[in-house]
Amino acid sequence: PLEHARFCLGLADDALILSQRLAEWCSRAPDLEDDVALANLALDLLGQARLLLGRAALVDPAVVPVLPAGSPVPAEDALAFFRDAAAFRNVQLVELPNGDFAHVIVRLLMFSVARLELFQQLLSSADPVLAAVAARGVKELAYQRDWAGRWFVTLARGTSESRRRVLAALAGLWVHQAELAEAYGLSGGAVLERVFLAGGVAQPDSVVRVGGRGRDGMHTEALSLLLAEMQVVARAHPMGRW
């Protein structure tokens, strides 16, 4: 159960933290349609996070931070708002600060491809809850992948400026691909290869980077700052009802 709770927690934290980053885009997208789409993706991931946090808490209640006696805070919120950075298990990719629109597209593409592949396997998970989460998730992630993939190609083939930016985003984010692929057991990059081909972009060389893994609680400097904002109201009211 400990192992399984950790597994759920890693998947939950990835969704939660990326959802937080996507929500930062709110009212800042290039066009209204993109604003709607990004909020949609953030909502999908938030939904996945809530189900998976709940599952982790049920499988192994010891993962849930202890709150003052009588606190009405539910397990999913105790996990989201009362853990410190080192207790988060998300991959580093999802916590990196937002960059430009090319950055969010490349990150979403990498993430959704890896997560979709794993969720497809989880459809036949022995844990029925996880299988149900996966059943819903595969649709969401396929949409996410398609949306990001279309934008990737559009930017890669749009103007010289958009191509420059998408290549820069890819160069910056690709160093996190190895950690992502390991966390998700990504078997191959066939989907990515196809998107890169459609965009006329060469797949970057893989890099072995020093810096630990988010699944072990090792994070970048960005996560604690993200949490400072995300958790501030909840922590100010440990006995609060919302």
Place this chain on the structure above:
Amino acid sequence: PLEHARFCLGLADDALILSQRLAEWCSRAPDLEDDVALANLALDLLGQARLLLGRAALVDPAVVPVLPAGSPVPAEDALAFFRDAAAFRNVQLVELPNGDFAHVIVRLLMFSVARLELFQQLLSSADPVLAAVAARGVKELAYQRDWAGRWFVTLARGTSESRRRVLAALAGLWVHQAELAEAYGLSGGAVLERVFLAGGVAQPDSVVRVGGRGRDGMHTEALSLLLAEMQVVARAHPMGRW
């Protein structure tokens, strides 16, 4: 004493919050010399804030937030780290998010001119502690004003780009001049007029703005976000020793 504690608290919070904004510049200034200078100004204001917070706490201990029994957190830190935004008494000018270098220069110029004038009066305050704070502060503020004033003229007369930026910063910040002048009892703008003249810049029209005053606890959306970062570690360890 209540009145006097509030007076000290307002002056303390102005220094504390502007110091926090100045410290955000650290490692981001246009040149190393400016990095050193900005850190210096931040340190001066932080020093003023500490003395004034201490004074407010002594004059009226009721202003200090109550911490758990046995907490070793000193009064100055209880005031800095355990008050919510609405309990801060700083003018709105100091809490606004950082902009470009022209923004920091214009803000510092407006602030130091007003504060220096008040501190000169406080030299003869009936409160000997306040008089001592003022005695030290006038030197610091004169330096701050001169530094900001020189940069203001340099930017106003530098390139068309720097002039454009300094005018934009002035236009954006000047709406906060009325609140500042009221809080500091600024009698006239002689110093500012001279700096504007030297820069070949027309003093903007004064604006009466809706939006309450920081001295009454009314703030902009920026303050609570600033505090989320500033207070996060202290609040996570209410029994901590540092």
Place this chain on the structure above:
Amino acid sequence: MTTADLEAHFDAVIARRDRIEPRDWMPEAYRRTLIRQIAQHAHSEIIGMQPEGNWIGRAPSLRRKAILLAKVQDEAGHGLYLYSACETLGISRGELVELLLGGKQKYSSIFNYPTLSYADVGTIGWLVDGAAICNQVPLCRTSYGPYGRAMIRICKEESFHQRQGYELLMTMMRGTEEQRALVQESVDRFWWPSLMMFGPPDEHSPNSERSMAWGIKRHSNDELRQKFVDLTVPQAEVLGVRLPDPELSWNAEREHYDFGRPDWDELSAVIRGDGPCNAQRLAHRRKAHDDGAWVREAATAFAERGRDD
């Protein structure tokens, strides 16, 4: 048909409270008034994303985060319908956005007030969406078809948002002492600005009469304001908050609540641009627009290339 015939037909449609449709002839002043009103409404949805969006990152529970995010997303959606409705009058979204960014068209002044605590999310739902609904329900029967139909959909969603806001405040009132204080403080800030959402008093609302004659508006500002107060006071009692108006009291004769006079100078100042957040809201919108320019250009270039291939 002569212009006089067209006008007679238009007037007849208005008189029998039927809808004018995009392809129908309409007086130029009607078209201009509608553009101004629908655009202002659309802009309000878009600018209105900011004050609430400010708290998505800090929502204190995941359930509330999802609710708030979905709500702000709905506002973007409302902006989309309304810009579409406005485009049927022969103006493009791009032009409308330029008018907003250039300060040539307004948005609802309420969004020039800051959000200072999470309680504001609830208060905006309860009071601001509440006032918006009072304004908008009659617009579902407005004389211009596309606008009326957009309003039907929007009002349905707004009612949902209003209930969610009220429910947040209810939950907070059942929470800790600090939470109750947050709710009261928030209501104290938003009450008067909400009353001002109905616009200046009727005697100072020069465009109202014509809009009513054209069936664009169905009720006067003061009628709607009264209706809002009458609806809201009992809700405040159930909630357990005090509305910050000492003159507020039931008038058994009128069968309405009497209430104090909003600070109309404040409203004028905010409309003029001197509200607490006018500059911030427009700067935020302009930055998003400017930051996105290269993306829109890329999308256009890509689409054109696709057509060539």
Place this chain on the structure above:
Amino acid sequence: MTTADLEAHFDAVIARRDRIEPRDWMPEAYRRTLIRQIAQHAHSEIIGMQPEGNWIGRAPSLRRKAILLAKVQDEAGHGLYLYSACETLGISRGELVELLLGGKQKYSSIFNYPTLSYADVGTIGWLVDGAAICNQVPLCRTSYGPYGRAMIRICKEESFHQRQGYELLMTMMRGTEEQRALVQESVDRFWWPSLMMFGPPDEHSPNSERSMAWGIKRHSNDELRQKFVDLTVPQAEVLGVRLPDPELSWNAEREHYDFGRPDWDELSAVIRGDGPCNAQRLAHRRKAHDDGAWVREAATAFAERGRDD
């Protein structure tokens, strides 16, 4: 004088451990080695502002905020002296900055590790500044005058920083259980990277020998590393933290501590650019530089105009 005479004079100055001054003749390779070393040192001070600067905004007491801000300011000051010292060798600060931003010159690899809690501020003071001091104290007697004199001032301030860092950790260890855990976790992360600050083992340090012959360096990497370990282990005991090296033990025969082998592959990776924060640190520096370009241009234009007037 012939080149041979000049060289003989230079060698004699070095041999009697005297200083070479900017106007003295020096071999080109000596000059190049010095530029590389001083520049790397200056860059390290500047990049080193980032990991600690990351926590100024979140310092948990005002006293600690002042200490940390003053320390990071000192680092900027050290950068200034060192760039000045380097400029005496005939290269400008602007050129050096370009070499840093272009990845042509390095900075200390330790700053490519992230700071993840406030305890890291203490640990950097204790271990990182401690290691730097071991490296730098001998440099006060380095053969190049301006560098040696800069190092004297820097070492004094670094010792002060080191004591402040240790004192922070001491205070945290006397605090709560959570605080002690933060200290331990931080030491676990920084111990091995600190050992690597002395560079690769002597057998893989190709430039060391020549630098020692020239009196630029006075001790080998491994000697300095051993000295650091010998100094630090007793301090760790006083502090009450465990150093994360099972092989660490006193060797009575050698009268030194034995210790494990750092992961030299990790050091190579970090030097190559694949450390946790290399890209972030350089991008931060580059952004500050680019964002400041218009200011530097304005200052230049203003100064030139002043000269014309």
